[in-house]
Amino acid sequence: MKSTPRTTRPLSLAVASLVGIPLFISGCGSAGTSASSTDSVKEISVVDYYNNEPDKSFIGDALTACGTKAGVTIKRETVPGKSLISKVLQQSSSKTLPDVLMLDNPDLQQIAATGALAPLADFEISTDNFAEGVLSAGTYKDKVYGLAPTVNTIALFYNKDILAKAGIMPPTTWDELKAAAATLTSGDQYGLAFNANPTYEGTWQFLPVMWSNGGDEKKIDTKETEEALQLWTDLVKSGSVSSSALNWTQADVKDQFLAGKAAMMVNGPWQIPSLDKQPALQYGVVKIPVRQAGQTSVAPLGGEVWTVPQTGNKARQAKAAEVVSCLNNDENQLAMAKVRNTIPSKTTLAETFAAENPKLATFTELIKAARARTGQLGEEWPGQATKIYTAIQTALTGNASPADALKQAQGQ
Amino acid sequence: MSLKTDLSHTAAGPARGKGSRKHGRANGSGAESQGPKRHTRRRRERIFQWLFLVPAVVYMALFFGYPVVKNLVMSFQDYTTATFFTGEAPWVGFANYVTVLSSSLFSTSLLNTAMFTLGSILGQFLIGLALAIFFQRNFPLNGILRSLLLLPWLLPLIVSSAVWRWILDKDSGALNRFLGDLGIIDTGIPWLTSTSLALIAVIGVNIWIGIPFNLTILYGGLQEIPDELYEAGSLDGATGWKAFRHITWPMLRPVVSVVLVLGVVYTVKVLDIILGLTNGGPANSTQTIATQSYNLSFHEFQFGEGAALGNVLVIISLVFAVLYLRASRRAVDE
Numbered sequence: 001m002k003s004t005p006r007t008t009r010p011l012s013l014a015v016a017s018l019v020g021i022p023l024f025i026s027g028c029g030s031a032g033t034s035a036s037s038t039d040s041v042k043e044i045s046v047v048d049y050y051n052n053e054p055d056k057s058f059i060g061d062a063l064t065a066c067g068t069k070a071g072v073t074i075k076r077e078t079v080p081g082k083s084l085i086s087k088v089l090q091q092s093s094s095k096t097l098p099d100v101l102m103l104d105n106p107d108l109q110q111i112a113a114t115g116a117l118a119p120l121a122d123f124e125i126s127t128d129n130f131a132e133g134v135l136s137a138g139t140y141k142d143k144v145y146g147l148a149p150t151v152n153t154i155a156l157f158y159n160k161d162i163l164a165k166a167g168i169m170p171p172t173t174w175d176e177l178k179a180a181a182a183t184l185t186s187g188d189q190y191g192l193a194f195n196a197n198p199t200y201e202g203t204w205q206f207l208p209v210m211w212s213n214g215g216d217e218k219k220i221d222t223k224e225t226e227e228a229l230q231l232w233t234d235l236v237k238s239g240s241v242s243s244s245a246l247n248w249t250q251a252d253v254k255d256q257f258l259a260g261k262a263a264m265m266v267n268g269p270w271q272i273p274s275l276d277k278q279p280a281l282q283y284g285v286v287k288i289p290v291r292q293a294g295q296t297s298v299a300p301l302g303g304e305v306w307t308v309p310q311t312g313n314k315a316r317q318a319k320a321a322e323v324v325s326c327l328n329n330d331e332n333q334l335a336m337a338k339v340r341n342t343i344p345s346k347t348t349l350a351e352t353f354a355a356e357n358p359k360l361a362t363f364t365e366l367i368k369a370a371r372a373r374t375g376q377l378g379e380e381w382p383g384q385a386t387k388i389y390t391a392i393q394t395a396l397t398g399n400a401s402p403a404d405a406l407k408q409a410q411g412q
Numbered sequence: 413m414s415l416k417t418d419l420s421h422t423a424a425g426p427a428r429g430k431g432s433r434k435h436g437r438a439n440g441s442g443a444e445s446q447g448p449k450r451h452t453r454r455r456r457e458r459i460f461q462w463l464f465l466v467p468a469v470v471y472m473a474l475f476f477g478y479p480v481v482k483n484l485v486m487s488f489q490d491y492t493t494a495t496f497f498t499g500e501a502p503w504v505g506f507a508n509y510v511t512v513l514s515s516s517l518f519s520t521s522l523l524n525t526a527m528f529t530l531g532s533i534l535g536q537f538l539i540g541l542a543l544a545i546f547f548q549r550n551f552p553l554n555g556i557l558r559s560l561l562l563l564p565w566l567l568p569l570i571v572s573s574a575v576w577r578w579i580l581d582k583d584s585g586a587l588n589r590f591l592g593d594l595g596i597i598d599t600g601i602p603w604l605t606s607t608s609l610a611l612i613a614v615i616g617v618n619i620w621i622g623i624p625f626n627l628t629i630l631y632g633g634l635q636e637i638p639d640e641l642y643e644a645g646s647l648d649g650a651t652g653w654k655a656f657r658h659i660t661w662p663m664l665r666p667v668v669s670v671v672l673v674l675g676v677v678y679t680v681k682v683l684d685i686i687l688g689l690t691n692g693g694p695a696n697s698t699q700t701i702a703t704q705s706y707n708l709s710f711h712e713f714q715f716g717e718g719a720a721l722g723n724v725l726v727i728i729s730l731v732f733a734v735l736y737l738r739a740s741r742r743a744v745d746e
Contacts, residue, residue: 086710093496110713114494188583198693200711244582246605246694261583379493382712393695397607412516 041319043073047087048102048304051078054273058339066326072319085111092116097309099320103146105137105305106200109378112140118308119143123321125328133301134345137372146305147328150342153299153366154208154268156289157275160282162189162263170264170286174209174231177289181240184263191240193262195248196232196396200382202389204300204373205250205266206232208288210388211298211371217384218376220391221403221410227291229402233395246396257283268302269341269363285362299366300373303342343367387412480726487720493713501716508720517696517704525700525728528615529679535619536675537668540626545656547627548634558631565624573688576617580604580689604690607697614689614698618682625678626671633667634660666740673736677729701725 044067050059056078067074077098079087085107091097092114103111111117120127120143127135127144131151138146158170166184171177181191196202209232210217215225235241248256250267257265258278266288275283287297306324308317326332333344334353343364344353354364374381391409395402487508489501512518547558564572579586580603588600603613641659645651650658683702686692692699692707701721709718 089493089496093499110493114492114497116497198691198696242583243602243605247577247690383714386707386712390696393693397605397695397697399607399695408516 041072041315043075044099044316044319044323046074046076046100046102046323047079047084047091047098048076049079049081049084049104050102051080055340058336062327062332062336063323066323066332069326070319070322072323074323088116092309095312097311099309099311099313099316100323101307101309102304103307105146105148105151105301105303106373106381108138108146108305108307109140109374110382111307112143112145113379116309117145118310118317119145120147120308120321120324123308123318123325125321125325129346129348131345131347131367131370133367133370133372133375134303136375137301137303138305140378146307147324148303148305148345149328149333150337150340151301151303151345151367151370152268152270152342153302153363153370154205154266154288155299155362155366156264156286157257157267157271157283158264158286159257159260160284162260166263170284171289172286173289173293174291178231178234178238178240181235181264182238185240188261190242190256190262192235192264192266193241193248193253193256194232194245194266195250195253196236196245196389196392197247197249198389198393200385200389201250202392203385204302206388206392207300207371207373208266208297211300212288212290212295216376217373217381217388219410220384220388221406226403226406229392229395229406231291232392233402236396237398243396246393269343269360272341272359285359287362287366296369297366299370301367301370303345483719483722483726486716487723489716491715491719495715504716508716512708512717512721512724517699520696521699521701521704524611524698525680525702527611528618528682528698528700529676531612531615532618532622532679532682533672533675535615536622536626537672539619540623540671541630543623543627544630544634545660547631558627561627562624564621569621569684570688572621573617573685576620577604577689580613580617605694607695610690610694610697614686617689618679618685621685622675622679626675629667629671630664633664636667637663669739670736673732673739676732677736680729680732681725701728 046063048059050056060076063074063076081104084102084104088097088101088103088111092111097116101117108117125147127147130147134148134151135144138144138148156170162184163170163180168180168183169176171180177192184191195205206228207217209228210225213224213228215228216222236243236245242256245253250271253262253265254267254271254274256262257267258275258281275281288299290297306327308320308324311317327336328345330344330346330349333346333349336342337344337353337360338357341360343360344350345367347368350364350368354361357364373385377384387409390412391402391405394400394405394408399405400408486501488503488505489495490504490507491501495501543561547554582588582600582602582605585600585603587603588597591597591601602609604610637660641663642655645655645659681702682700683706686698686700686703687706690698692703702725705718705721705725707718708714708721
């Protein structure tokens, strides 16, 4: 008699688990897709990568305010910067994209090319007055898919005390930069710090000298780019920049500058809060030097764009567009730029902003002519950016001359 | 899979036969009348055997089979970011393999992978073995020291690589400071930023991480060797090196082959340590197949090419996995 329950139990267990596994899995997958489109929209979802304070709250407050204005509550999810793209890809394959999506600007065209984003023209969002670089970063095949309320770029920070002591003015040309860096190098202190690591960050820091000299990211084995790479190589070879630059991140560069181990550095305005925490440090910001006086300093454009993904729900998309439009209005641009140490992306706001925030004046000036990394190459950017940092690394380690390094990399 | 089920059948066969024979004997008569009943019972038993297998098979197919097959299929497709949204991935045959294998970077990565694996395994194994033999002796604090040696294993790899990145820094790193204070060096050694030193530095860190694994397994193997062998050996004059050469090493060989083969499989695919320390730089001098595959997939969004390179890595691991299976089977035969 006992044998009957004993044999059925494993059977039922096995059957239950067999039936249960797919149920469990499909349950996970279908969550969130069931929103009906006819109901009035009460809540929209947002994904961004501002997962650290204080930016997390600044952006969160702006989103909440814009949500209230549009009559919706915001369900926001912040993910670490490194995992945003994999999250977006995963969500686009499971058709669970959020209503509002933030993207780092060089990734926009990559994602727009998949068809996952809606053109902002569909919602009649105004793109007037935005800086040219900002629009080109948000544009894919002549349609604007994303707008950045505030943007950033990089410039040359210098330690006022160290330069004054050495009697040196902030450099404006490459020759001045080399001379100043050499004079400022002594003992534990390097004249300059930048980052030339084998990631897109290394490429990003090299772009100002490359672009200001007329270098072209599509074809890097040109005389203009070679001259720029020669400058970077000379600075490292002469010892004015530590060879550790090959492995530094921008945060490491800032730490060197903070510790007084570098008299100048190439970095962005997002470092200002940490620099200001050290009241003894007196620093100034100038444009990154150009080869010859008279050339324009062209800076690369950084910052995040806000987009409206193709979720298939028109009512929700309309509300999402209202929020994106609100984030980009004049008032929000000025407020967010001020608290986050970034620059408003509308050129019409530049003058007022620079006057009110003198620390950011140089950056504000640079944004007018700043170029988007994906402006020319679009989705081809990652491949070409890899070639650029490979060439930088090859030249700085002395494995090849700048000309050969660029030729090798372009041919790869 | 079929091999396994066959084995389980034959293994279960005789046992079942014995059981029923006993059963039959106890009942004495009426063996014929039980014939059909026994038949259905046998069939039911077989069904149950299969049912017990089902969860394992489902699990294997879902979590091992699917990713491997998917990766294989992906490597023959033009799989891009767009594929995730549209689901379209055009078939491109061997184009991805041709691209990654003919890239000038492939030979560099392959050589680096080989040197990284060989150097790491050699260092980990020799130091691990020496420490295992050392800890065989009885001395105070033996247990505490041995558990402290497990520390590198317990730390998250991202943490260890961040700490090592600071230790090995050229200007303010602890190692260069230490060597400088001793008067051995005048200027900082660029451990992680010199093309000739970076790979050595990365191997060194990986050895540090791998020692606990080698130590633990080899120590366990040493404990299994009966003391009598050493006693008998010492009577015949085999002590010290001779005892190691003629008693310890032959007795430890099965464990050694397991440690080495598993070590290779673990080391070939190391990713986080290299990414944390050098990101494959400077100038690709620490770029391995694993890091290159990661870069292709997640930074350049060439998922097809990344998958192709990943499969090359799988094949290399597979060769060693087969060696492992053969070695362990031979150990059983012995």
